[in-house]
Amino acid sequence: MTATPATETTTERTGTTGAYEPTDRTVPTRSRDRARYDRETVHSILDEAYVCHLGFVRDGAPVVLPTLFARVGESIYIHGSTGSRPLLAAGKADPGLPVCVTVTHVDGLVLARSAFHHSLNYRSVVVHGTAYQVTDEAECRTALDALVDSAVPGRSADIRPANARELAATAVIRVDLTEVSAKLRTGPSSDDAEDLDLPYWAGVVPVAPVFGTPVPASDLAPGIAVPDYITAL
Numbered sequence: 306m307t308a309t310p311a312t313e314t315t316t317e318r319t320g321t322t323g324a325y326e327p328t329d330r331t332v333p334t335r336s337r338d339r340a341r342y343d344r345e346t347v348h349s350i351l352d353e354a355y356v357c358h359l360g361f362v363r364d365g366a367p368v369v370l371p372t373l374f375a376r377v378g379e380s381i382y383i384h385g386s387t388g389s390r391p392l393l394a395a396g397k398a399d400p401g402l403p404v405c406v407t408v409t410h411v412d413g414l415v416l417a418r419s420a421f422h423h424s425l426n427y428r429s430v431v432v433h434g435t436a437y438q439v440t441d442e443a444e445c446r447t448a449l450d451a452l453v454d455s456a457v458p459g460r461s462a463d464i465r466p467a468n469a470r471e472l473a474a475t476a477v478i479r480v481d482l483t484e485v486s487a488k489l490r491t492g493p494s495s496d497d498a499e500d501l502d503l504p505y506w507a508g509v510v511p512v513a514p515v516f517g518t519p520v521p522a523s524d525l526a527p528g529i530a531v532p533d534y535i536t537a538l
Contacts (some may be wrong), residue, residue, distance in 0.1 A: 308524050330433050331486035340485040350430045351376045351433055351486055355456060359383060360405040361391055361436075374406070375451035376435055379482045380431065381406060382439070382448035389478045391436070401435035414510040417494035418503045427511060433484040439477040448477045457536035 322343040333340055343346070357374040362366065370391065374383045383406075385391070391402065396411070412424035439445050450461035467475065494507050515538045519531050 308518055317350045318535060325482070325485045327486065328433075328484050331484055332433065333488060336488070336490075339488045341488055342485070343491060346489075347378065347430055347482070347485055350410065350428045351381065352455070353410060354408040356384070356408075357381070358407045360407070361402055363390060373452055373456070374408075375448065375455035376482075377447060377451045380475055380479050381482065382451060383436075384449060384475055384477045387474055389476065391478070398468055401437040401490065402478075404434060404436045404480060406432040406434075411512050412491075413512055414511065415490075415494050416507055418496045418505045418507050419499040422495055422497070424490060424494070426492070426523060428489045430485065430487045431482060434480045434482075436478040436480050439479050442472070444479075445472065445475075445477050448479070449475070457535060457538070459532075463532060463534070468500070 323344060325344065327342055329338075331340075331342070355373060356371050358369050358371055360369045362368070368391075370529065372383055372385065374381050376382075391404075407429065409427060409429040411425055411427050415422050415424040415426055439448060446467070449467060452462070455463040493509060496507060519535055521529075521531070
């Protein structure tokens with residue numbers, strides 16, 4: 306496996322204040338006023354998401370895969386089987402696998418009086434970078450705990466940790482947050498002045514995730530209650 310070029314540990318790569326430097330790839334060609342580069346905005350969008358889309362080139366063709374991820378400081382981690390093609394490529398490629406990682410939240414359906422001005426209220430992040438396979442066991446365990454906790458905070462401390470066999474069957478890649486941008490749309494519809502008197506409803510329909518009532522496993526031992534960190538969701 307290819308060793309990562311980073312010399313610091315995961316715990317040392319902590320988030321910092323300030324902003325990411327815009328680049329040619331992170332400045333949008335349209336609606337530039339919606340772009341954000343501050344770490345607080347980028348991190349909050351990443352931390353609220355469960356799924357990212359991992360884009361890379363395989364055999365000369367683009368591939369985009371939905372997958373779970375987690376942010377730890379200034380890096381995001383993605384895991385999969387050691388036989389997964391992108392994870393294999395990240396381990397074989399030198400120096401790593403060029404990737405693009407995206408995350409999107411839909412916060413509202415923006416309905417205008419005209420078809421042209423319909424839109425979405427959204428928050429998104431795009432990360433350009435290089436994926437490296439994680440070979441340090443401590444970093445790998447930290448990443449896997451973060452992946453569990455990104456779905457349900459506190460869960461990694463309340464389960465059996467991965468054993469040696471499971472670790473051997475799992476690969477983890479890291480993408481450092483260097484070339485990053487966020488883009489957001491908020492607010493009402495933007496109708497043309499001449500359309501304001503038209504007899505059509507306009508407005509925003511909010512969209513938000515909803516957690517249902519936890520359903521216990523059918524083979525759960527008697528007396529095991531739903532943990533507080535789950536009911537807190």
